[in-house]
Amino acid sequence: MKIVKVEAIPFAIPYVKPLRFASGEVHTADHVLVRVHTDEGLVGTAEAPPRPYTYGETQESIVAVVDKIFAPQILGLTLLERESVHERLDRTVGNPTAKAAIDMALWDTLGQAAGMPVSGLLGGYTDRMRVSHMVGFASAEKMVAEAERVRGTYGVTTFKVKVGRRPYTEDVAACRALREALGDDVELYIDGNRGWTAPESARVLRELADLNLMFAEELCPADDVLGRRWLVERCPVPFIADESATRAGEVTRELLGGSATAISVKTARTGFTASQRVLHECEGLGVEVVMGNQIDGQVGTLCSVAFGSAHRHSARYAGELSNFLDMTDDLLTEPLTIENGTLRVREGAGLGIDIDPDKLARYRQDI
Missing domain, CATH: 3.30.390.10 (Enolase-like, N-terminal domain)
Structure with missing residues (x-):
C-alpha cells in the first residue's frame, strides 16, 4: 500500500x-x-x-x-x-x-x-489515561476557580500550574492558593517555561517545599548549563525537561549532563516513532516520563492518549490531555469527553479520527 x-x-x-x-x-x-x-x-x-x-x-x-x-x-x-x-x-x-x-x-x-487500533499496535497497555489539566497565568483567584471547575465538571485531580512570572509574589501565592483550595488529595506540579533564573527557581522550590509538589518542569533555561545543573542537584522532586529535550539525542544530553531527571514526551513534536525511542531510553535509564501537551486540539489529544495509554511507563502518571477544553470548537464529528478524570482511546481501526x-x-x- x-x-x-x-x-x-x-x-x-x-x-x-x-x-x-x-x-x-x-x-x-x-x-x-x-x-x-x-x-x-x-x-x-x-x-x-x-x-x-x-x-x-x-x-x-x-x-x-x-x-x-x-x-x-x-x-x-x-x-x-x-x-x-x-x-x-x-x-x-x-x-x-x-x-x-x-x-x-x-x-x-x-x-x-x-x-487494528494504533494504541494496540504501539503496545496496548490500557484503554485510557488519567488527565492532568494545565492552569495558565491569571490571578490566584481565577486559577483556583478554573481548577475547581475542571475538578467538579470532569473529575480531574492532577493540575500542572504555569509559573515563571514574578516568582516570590504571584507564582508562590497562586501555588499556595491552589493547594489550600484543592486539598492534599490533588496532585500539583509546576512548569516555568524557562521563565526564572536558577537562583530564583531554587528559592521558590524552598518556599513551596510544604506543598508536596509532584514535579518541576523547565523552571530555568537549559542554556544556562551550569546554573541548570546546580538547580537540578538541589531540586527535591523530579525535574522535567520539556522544550529542552525535543528528540532522543537531546534527552540523552539533558539526562547524562545532569540538567534533568525526568522527561516530557509530546507526540505533537516526536510523533509515535520517535516518542517510542525517547520512552524506551527513559525506561532503560530509570527516568520518569509524563505525557505533555502542545496545546493540542482534539485530533492531537487523540494521538497523545493513544500513545500514552499504549505503554506502562507513559501511563503511570496523568497525561496533559485537556487543553482542547479551552477551544471554542473543534474538528471531530464526535467530540472527546473526559469522564471521572480519565480520557479513553477511540475504539476501532487506526486512531478513530473522524473529521466533520x-x-x-x-x-x-x-x-
Whole structure:
C-alpha cells in the first residue's frame, strides 16, 4: 500500500480565553491538519500545532515544508517503509511538528489497513489515561476557580500550574492558593517555561517545599548549563525537561549532563516513532516520563492518549490531555469527553479520527 498524496490543511479555531505562560501566549489554535492518502483509498490524519516561540514553526511554514519538501520525498513509499520515510524527512533540519504529524498520520493509515487500533499496535497497555489539566497565568483567584471547575465538571485531580512570572509574589501565592483550595488529595506540579533564573527557581522550590509538589518542569533555561545543573542537584522532586529535550539525542544530553531527571514526551513534536525511542531510553535509564501537551486540539489529544495509554511507563502518571477544553470548537464529528478524570482511546481501526467536513470547511484558512 503506497503513499500517493500528503495534504497540509491550515485551520484556525479561537480559544475561549488566551492561554498565557512564560514563553508566550495563544489566542487562536492556528494549526495544520495533515492527511496521508494511500493508493487503496485509506486516509490517515494527524494535527500539527505550530509553536513559533518554542520551535520556530508557524502555520505557514508547516504547510510549506509539507507541500514543497516532505510530500515529494515520500510519495511512492509504502506504509511499511517508515524508516525510509524518516530518513528522508530528517534530511531537513528542524520542523518537528510537521514531521510528527506525518508520522502519526502514517500510523493511523497503517492501523486502518491492519484493522487494528494504533494504541494496540504501539503496545496496548490500557484503554485510557488519567488527565492532568494545565492552569495558565491569571490571578490566584481565577486559577483556583478554573481548577475547581475542571475538578467538579470532569473529575480531574492532577493540575500542572504555569509559573515563571514574578516568582516570590504571584507564582508562590497562586501555588499556595491552589493547594489550600484543592486539598492534599490533588496532585500539583509546576512548569516555568524557562521563565526564572536558577537562583530564583531554587528559592521558590524552598518556599513551596510544604506543598508536596509532584514535579518541576523547565523552571530555568537549559542554556544556562551550569546554573541548570546546580538547580537540578538541589531540586527535591523530579525535574522535567520539556522544550529542552525535543528528540532522543537531546534527552540523552539533558539526562547524562545532569540538567534533568525526568522527561516530557509530546507526540505533537516526536510523533509515535520517535516518542517510542525517547520512552524506551527513559525506561532503560530509570527516568520518569509524563505525557505533555502542545496545546493540542482534539485530533492531537487523540494521538497523545493513544500513545500514552499504549505503554506502562507513559501511563503511570496523568497525561496533559485537556487543553482542547479551552477551544471554542473543534474538528471531530464526535467530540472527546473526559469522564471521572480519565480520557479513553477511540475504539476501532487506526486512531478513530473522524473529521466533520462542515467544521473543516468553516475553519480552514486556504480557501
